[in-house]
Amino acid sequence: MSKMSATNAIEVQDVCLSLGGHTILDAVSFAIPQGSYVGIVGPNGGGKTTLLRIILGLLRPTHGRVAVFGESPFAARRRGNIGYVPQRIAQADIPFPISVEEIVWSGRTPAIGVGNRRSPHDRKFVEEVMDRAKVGHLRHRLVGNLSGGERQRVFIARSLAADPSLLILDEPTTGVDIAAKEEFYALLKTLNADLGLTILFVSHDIEVMTSEVAFVLALNQRLICHCESHKFLSEDTVERLYGKAMQSHPLHLHL
Numbered sequence: 189m190s191k192m193s194a195t196n197a198i199e200v201q202d203v204c205l206s207l208g209g210h211t212i213l214d215a216v217s218f219a220i221p222q223g224s225y226v227g228i229v230g231p232n233g234g235g236k237t238t239l240l241r242i243i244l245g246l247l248r249p250t251h252g253r254v255a256v257f258g259e260s261p262f263a264a265r266r267r268g269n270i271g272y273v274p275q276r277i278a279q280a281d282i283p284f285p286i287s288v289e290e291i292v293w294s295g296r297t298p299a300i301g302v303g304n305r306r307s308p309h310d311r312k313f314v315e316e317v318m319d320r321a322k323v324g325h326l327r328h329r330l331v332g333n334l335s336g337g338e339r340q341r342v343f344i345a346r347s348l349a350a351d352p353s354l355l356i357l358d359e360p361t362t363g364v365d366i367a368a369k370e371e372f373y374a375l376l377k378t379l380n381a382d383l384g385l386t387i388l389f390v391s392h393d394i395e396v397m398t399s400e401v402a403f404v405l406a407l408n409q410r411l412i413c414h415c416e417s418h419k420f421l422s423e424d425t426v427e428r429l430y431g432k433a434m435q436s437h438p439l440h441l442h443l
Contacts (some may be wrong), residue, residue: 197222197354197386198243203252205238211409212238213249218414220388222257222353225380227401227417228390231430234408236390237275241360243388244272257353264354266296271347272342275358275390282332288342289327292318295349305406314349317339321345321375337368343373355379357389361396373400394421 197442205213213235220226228236228362241247242254245261262294266272287422292314293306318324321341326334331342340360355376361369373396379385391397392439397404397417404420406429413425 196220197221197224197257198388199253199255200243201253203239203242203249203254205235205242206250207312211241216224216252216407216411216412218404218411220386222386223380223388224378225400225402226389226405227397227403228388228405228407229392229394229397229420229429230407230412232392236407237358239301239389240356240388240409244356252253262378263373266298266386268350268354271349271350271352271355273355273357275362281388284332285332287327288323288329288331288334289314289318289333291347292323293344295346298388317345317348320379321348322371335368336363337363337365337371338366340368340372341375348379352385354386354388357387359390359392361391361393376400378420394426406414 198218198221200219200286201217203213203216204211215412216235216239219312223338227241230236238247242260243256244248245256245263245265254261257269261270267274296310296314297312300306315324318327321344323338323341325343326338331339334342343356344357361372364372376387376389377400380387387401389401398420399417403415404417405414406420406425408429413420415425
């Protein structure tokens with residue numbers, strides 16, 4: 189097996205995962221260079237969220253290796269190198285009263301350390317990420333009272349508070365209206381372009397994949413393709429991913 193390279197943000201080598209005798213991922217291999225903007229697309233049950241959980245160090249593969257910036261996913265996450273926005277966070281019920289500012293500060297813990305005092309640098313950094321995500325004016329609002337789009341930006345700010353090099357998002361626009369989606373994708377492009385942040389996110393929307401990201405990983409248990417986004421909509425790729433029934437209307441797949 190080849191040596192993992194720290195020049196790549198993510199390296200996945202021959203990753204397999206089986207649960208209860210059922211194959212979830214089968215011999216998946218790819219590398220994502222630092223600074224890339226990548227989307228993962230595929231059918232329900234194709235292993236997208238499972239792959240994210242392995243990259244995050246939340247699941248161990250049955251076989252194969254994963255490195256994030258040249259180290260184990262768990263180590264990278266513990267250092268604060270990975271920012272994560274989980275699935276359906278914009279719709280999640282938050283029954284306890286917590287403000288936007290408190291949520292964002294909670295993401296700073298990996299950088300500060302448990303029990304350590306907040307420094308002037310920490311305070312300045314948190315202010316900057318709230319401004320970048322355009323949630324500074326919401327600082328005193330309760331998160332449970334925000335719209336889906338506002339909440340999504342809050343949790344992006346929280347994920348940025350640790351100053352990560354990689355941002356992972358799982359179906360980030362679920363429960364977000366069209367206007368908020370456009371603002372959200374504009375924010376991601378800015379983070380990628382201005383900060384050099386490596387971004388990896390899952391979406392069911394093929395149109396988003398072809399218009400927003402630079403590279404696409406098409407996954408259905410196996411890796412169907414890893415290509416530039418403008419090359420993704422070949423009939424062969426869509427057919428192998430979704431089957432012939434979906435081939436005629438590829439831009440309307442919101443599965």
